[in-house]
Amino acid sequence: MRIGAKICGISTPDARDAALGGGASHIGFVFFAPSPRNLDPDASAALAVGVPDHVGRVGVFVDPDDALVERAVAAAGLDTIQLHKTAPDRVAALRTHFGVQAWAAVAVKTRADLDAARTFSGAADRILYDAKTPDGAALPGGMGLRFDWSLLDGVRHPLPWALSGGLDAGNVAEAVRRTGAALVDVSSGVESAPGVKDSAKIAGFLRTVATL
Template sequence: MLRVKVCGLTRSQDARLACELGADAVGFIFYPKSPRFITPDKAGEIASGLPEHVARVGVFVSPEPVEVQAAISAAGLDAVQIHGSDSPELYSALPVQTICALNLPPGSQLRDAEMQAAGAVAIVFDSHAPGQYGGTGRLSDWQLARELAARLTLILAGGLNPDNIRDAVEQVKPWAVDVNSGVEAAPGEKDPEKLERFFHEIKDYRGDRDAD
């Protein structure tokens, strides 16, 4: 069964709609340079109004473990997604699961991804854009993603939207998908129609969860 994470949330109404449509996880970005930045305290306020079964994921870029620990407490996180770190083992002592975000340049090999993902419970396979960490709107390398999905717990990200999500799932066969800019009206603001279309397009891959 395909799982779905809706990331880059900054508004309560968007988070609630994502959950109503069947999101398995919601993502909050704690990287100050992101246009979708949110403070852990604000994320905690939003998360407090969501169903318990929906995982709260905090997204970080090269953070210090103490920073992550503070955000876990403030936002009530269930998992953390780490970008920009070649040493995910630094976060192995955290009380929640760690997801490793891969941002591989063109020409990367399977072994490069496997080395970066060591110690993580899952990997987010995103598109490569120098200086950017997620929300680029660019497609990732689906061929490499497919190879990784056959060997690792892979969450596919990178330019996913209602128009390409079916092709992405068919080609890559990921464990989960992670959508952000592809369902936005503006950075940090989800478009309800796009979000609804996104879930509609993948309902056939989600068992009975989103059946009409």
């Protein structure tokens, strides 16, 4: 089984091309103003032009309003919305209204945090397990934090799922072996500075994933 890889926080043509050239299964555009990776929907349209149909276009949002999702879906041709800090009924409503796949992010620090995944059964298409950021942090992800992967041992996942949080070329192989993840998601782990994607790091990450 080929392991999928999403390169998240794409904001330049060079980063997009590195992701596509390396064989990424998905690319992610962030629509969240506090993030250093934030894109205006109009800017995402230009980046999306070069993305082939077989690569998923994922828009990343934090409890968004309909207007932002509508603009982003239309501009970037999104087929998936990834929702952080968004209640299950809201995830379901956005998924239905816009006719796209919905991934629900579950922030993980303890085993009890995994219980939230079950609440998205029937509301989302995929769970994204991500590291919980500190209380008061401006961002729900993309901070290079990882959680204890052993927390996923023996978990019965209610939906297909992806692994995020602190991944990079040096640990992604261990992460996949440890958790059995079929899809991995990276952002800060392929950057030279917050929001600045490094094409060489993207290529290295994707080369490693391709060997798994």
